[in-house]
Amino acid sequence: MLRFRRKAVVLTAAGILSAMAVTGCSGSIDTDAVVATVGDEEITLGVANFYARMTQGQYETYYAGMMGMTGEDMWTQEVEEDTTYEQSVKDSTMEGLQNMYLMAQHAEEYEVTLTEEEKDAIAEAAKQFDEANSDEAKEAVSGYRKDIEKYLELVTIQSKMQPKMQEGVDEEVSDEEAAQKAMMYVYFSFTSTDESGNSTELTEEEQESLRTNAQSLADRVAAGEDISTVAEELGQTAYDLTFDSESTSPSEELIAAVDAFETEGEVTDPIETDGGIYVGQLTSLLDREATDQEKTNIVDERRQEQYDSLLEEWRDATEITVNEKVWKKVDFEDVGVTIITSETEESTDDAAADDSQTEGGTAGEGAADGTSTDTGASDGEASDTAAQ
Secondary structure: OEEEOOOHHHHHHHOOOOOEEEEOOOOOOOOOOEEEEEOOEEEEHHHHHHHHHHHHHHHHHHOOOOOOOOHHHHHHOEEEOOEEHHHHHHHHHHHHHHHHHHHHHOHHHHOOOOOHHHHHHHHHHHHHHHHHOOHHHHHHHOOOHHHHHHHHHHHHHHHHHHHHHOOOOOOOOOHHHHOOEEEEEEEEEOEEEOOOOOEEEOOHHHHHHHHHHHHHHHHHHHOOOOHHHHHHHOOOOEEEEEEOOOOOOOOHHHHHHHHOOOOOOOEOOOEEOOOEEEEEEEEEOOOHHHHHHHHHHHHHHHHHHHHHHHHHHHHHOOOEEEOHHHHOOOOOOOOEEEEOOHHHHHHHHHHHHHHHHHHOOOOOOOOOOOEEEEEEOOOOOEEEEEEO
């Protein structure tokens, strides 16, 4: 049984070490092999593999299902010519890892260090993971003490460096720069959807009826009637929307038409697109709440741009190399990783119990607050991971 108990201070700083299930045969890798260098500092395959498996688990758990495919199928998909989804994620993972090393190398400039409490918590977390987990499970994710400690140190430093790297940006944003307008709009769709989610395109006669209704809505609202009330009478719904001139959703044509208005209450003529017809009414030339939120967004963007700019500057000034032959050993297709949350703990424990009848393992007890997983080792033994 695999059990991992972690310190809150590490979780707050690092935000990692979720429970995960590993499937497939990983094979043995040399965790001390150098997979990349950042300046004079070497990145070992153990640290890189552990980070990659955590990233892989997030994708396979939360995105594969949304994409309507298994994790294995997802990784073979091409995101662009000659680049699979696996390669794209591995590239971004390697870049992220290099950035963490760069931040650690520049930490002294920002007076960032690990406190004794953080060091003790990291060491204790790594020790507990190392002692409580089987060799087979640790081999699959490079979950060895030295690798986990190094990774926890890196992400803890990153979490302390980022806000300092973002300090000093101009936080003054005028209403004019952040101005957000508001509208209500109605959309008459040229398709209908049944209870099963199947869409059917309306007939020409039905579409013509919608055109008549859209014109009626525009005329009645322009004459002073409430857009929501009229829309409801016509079997439609009026939606609120805040926007500016750069907005594109739900329709660039709708945005442009309403944005051109200078008086609140003005109504567009029916705007026909390929999928349906829009009618919009300007309700506010300056939506205070949305504008204030946009001010926050602009400041956040400035902070992110400064953060990204510093990292790019450091990357340009540092010699960074990747040993592709070593990095190739991290294969998402052959080894699957699934993160299991507390919401699925009960069903997972039941499944683990069923699996143990055929795989020869035993299901472990779930953590009090947390998550449990079934980790298939390379020799077919089933193990259970719990995180608190």
